[in-house]
Amino acid sequence: MPIPKKVHQLFTKRRKALVALAYQRCRSYSDAEDFVQECFARAMNVHWDEVEKPDAMLATILLNVIRDSKRRSRHSAVVFIDDYADTIKASPDLTPSPEQHLVHKEALSQAFDAIATLPSKRQQIFRMRRIQGMSRSAIANATGMTIGAIEKHIERGLQDIRWAVDKKVKSAKRALKDSET
The missing domain is CATH 1.10.1740 (Rna Polymerase Sigma Factor; Chain: A)
Structure with missing residues (x-):
């Protein structure tokens, strides 16, 4: 042409x-x-x-x-698992060891314990958002609080929980390491 x-x-x-x-x-x-x-x-x-x-x-x-x-x-980004079956079979097993499973289970237990120690309003808001999956605006409507206040409670709740869980996980890892030696 x-x-x-x-x-x-x-x-x-x-x-x-x-x-x-x-x-x-x-x-x-x-x-x-x-x-x-x-x-x-x-x-x-x-x-x-x-x-x-x-x-x-x-x-x-x-x-x-x-x-x-x-x-x-x-x-075109669809990947078929059959194309990688050999690679998957040759991969190392990523299943956690019994010790790792115990540490993770303990961490989850500690997270729930940490949630239970939050101040009642923060705990209520945290549960509504993270466990029940409610939107910030729905929580604001249910509690009569502003979205900004909701966000602060969620953020502070996460900080409190992380701090408590990190403290317990470090303690559990130290205990596990001490028992191995």
Whole structure:
């Protein structure tokens, strides 16, 4: 297919700007070059005599090429487990040891104990958000508090729980390490 003279002139004039625009969107020079090439191929099908703003049309074509590519890459990311069955079989067993299981079980128990020691309002809000899965706005409606206050209670609750659990886990790990030696 012969290249229309108008398309050739337009691309000769605007190629660097198109590559720069594509690079700005994808941060890869080679991908930017590919996108501009695809833009050129699509531009061959445009009736340029009817286009009032050729630069804008080229930019639109290029941005559509980039969007189409991103859309395709999202859908092509499906991985089939059968393709990796040999790799999975050869992987080391990641099941926790009985000792690790005990430490994790103890940590979970300590987390529930830590939740129980929170001030009643903070405990109520923490349970509503983290255990019942309620949204911040739903909690605010149920308690009559502001969303900001809800967020502070959740944040402080998490800090209190982390501190308590870390303290207990470190203690349990030390005890486990001492028993091994």
